[in-house]
Amino acid sequence: MARAPLHLKLNRSIVAYAKETEPRVHLPNKTPLNSRVLVLGGTGRVGGSTATALSKLCPDLRIVVGGRNREKGAALVAMLGESSEFAEVNIDNIKSLEAALKDVDLVIHAAGPFQQTETCTVLEAAISTKTAYVDVCDDTSYAWRAKSFHKKAVAANIPAITTAGIYPGVSNVMAAELVRASRGDGRGEPERLRFFYYTAGSGGAGPTILATSFLLLGEDVIAYNKGEKIKLKPYSGMLTIDFGKGIGKRDVYLLNLPEVRSAYEILGVPTVSARFGTAPFFWNWGMVAMTSLLPAEFLRDRSKVQKLVELFDPLVRGIDGIAGERVSMRVDLECSKGRSTLGIFSHRSLSVSVGTATAAFAMAVLEGSTQPGVWFxxxxxxxxIEAREVLLKRAAQGTINFVMNKPPWMVETDPKEIGLGIYV
Known part of the structure; x- marks a missing residue:
């Protein structure tokens, strides 16, 4: 019902599905084939999917599955093969972390959730041990807290990328490419950038993603309107968006997502917002009702939210079996000369696609695409810039629809939009 699922139970069928259906990408010769990669949260849904995707992208990579559950870790290692191993790691213990990072070339932090986490323990350990770093953070506060370690990462000469999953992550790169193309082909200056996301059900994610969803409902939505920072009510501003082939039209609502601020500040687009929607449609109605009936203080209280999760989880699991876990991203850019362009990324499985996307970022770091520092x-x-095309190609493996730099009329089933009063 919301963001990419984090630190969840390993689903063996997802691992097998990814191995059977996604073709291997042939890597350039400069790939460090014998690199050692630690995947924290490796026994969870995102971590397990990432480890699987990495082993497929580059079978010679030595993958260390890091987690607390040795039994689940052993099961994944058996699937990945002899180039993998399990390491018991507690990310809240700095000594445990630093020991796990010894002789590791890259650490992938997929052990969320990141909401309301006050420290960047894994990133700090990576800097102290001079280990390259990637995380799948989906929380605005955590992302900018990670960014505050930029100078320390530069001093340690290590590359680090935060918010490097599917959304945020691949969606950011799509936006950057749309902006770059618009400035290069005479469309004028980018004026409005909007992120639209859709996930069926909870994406097969379970309790952790429910908690993330409810916590986001307690946050004011930060958006930008013609250069002005504005605050909006969460799960408001509904639009009906056409996600094209395989997904169709879906209702989406404003949420406070980290790519809004990073795109505004880095890409220089004056109007930026992000919306999300789910299915079945009554889940959206429930989210709207929660923001109206429950105080924001209640929705920001993790212990109270956890009780809500325990109440709703059985129902969500039952409906997930019917709804599936399709995911779609649509990134729209409007320019000063009246021309619009977009990118669409749709996949039949969120848990598979988020691992594939994260693995694409990991490979870019291993191949030397990232300079020292902490980056979005x-x-x-x-x-x-020259590595973006390869990253998007890798991330799009297994998609049912992936297009870039197309006008809306070439993609939509019915190119119309419902407008609202606020231009976001």
Whole structure:
């Protein structure tokens, strides 16, 4: 019902599905084939999917599955093969972390959730041990807290990318490419950038993603309107958006997502917003009702939210079996000369696609695309401009629809939009 799922139970069928259906990408010769990569949260849904995607992208990579559950770790290692191993790691213990990072070339932090986490323990450990770093953070506060370690990462000469999953992550790179193309082909200056996301059900995610969804309902939505920072009510501003082939029209609502601020500050677009929607449609109605009936203080209280999760989880799991877990991203850019362009990314499985996307970022770092420092995906120092095409190609493996730099009428089933009073 919301963001990419984090730190969840390993689903063996997802691992098998990814191996059977996604073709291997042939890597350039400069790939460090014998690199050692630690995937924290490796026994969860995102971590397990990432480890699987990495093993497929580059079978010679030595993958260390990091987590607390040795039994689940052993099961994943058995699937990944002899180039993998399990390491028991507690990310809240700095000594445990630093020991796990010894002789590791890259650490992927997929052990969320990141909401309301006050420290960047994994990033700090990566800097102290001079280990390259990627995370799948989906929380605005955490992302900018990670960014505050930029100078320390530069001093340690390590590359780090935050918010490097599917959304935020691939969506940021799509936005950066739309903006770059618009400035290069005479469309005028970018004026409005909007992120639209859709996930069926909870994306097969379970309790953790429910908690993330409810916590986001307690946050004011930060958006930008003609250069002015504005605050809006969460899960308001509904639009009906056409996600094209395989998804169709879906209702989406405003949420406070980290790519809004990073795109505004880095890409220089004066109007930026993000919306999200789910299915079945009554889940959206429930989210709207929660923002109206429950105080924001209640929705920001993790212990109270956890009780809500326990109440709703059985129902969500039952409906997930019917709804599936399709995911779609649509990134729209409008320019000063009246021309619009967009990118669409749709996949039949959120849990598979988020791992594939994260693995694409990991490979870009291993191949030397990232300069020392802490970067967002849309920054060219994080993912070099010349590396974006390869990253998007890798991330799009298995998609049912992936298009870039197309006008809306070429993609939509019915190119019309419902407008609202606020221009976001």
């Amino acid at each position: 995906p849309e920054e060219p120092e994080g993912i070099a």
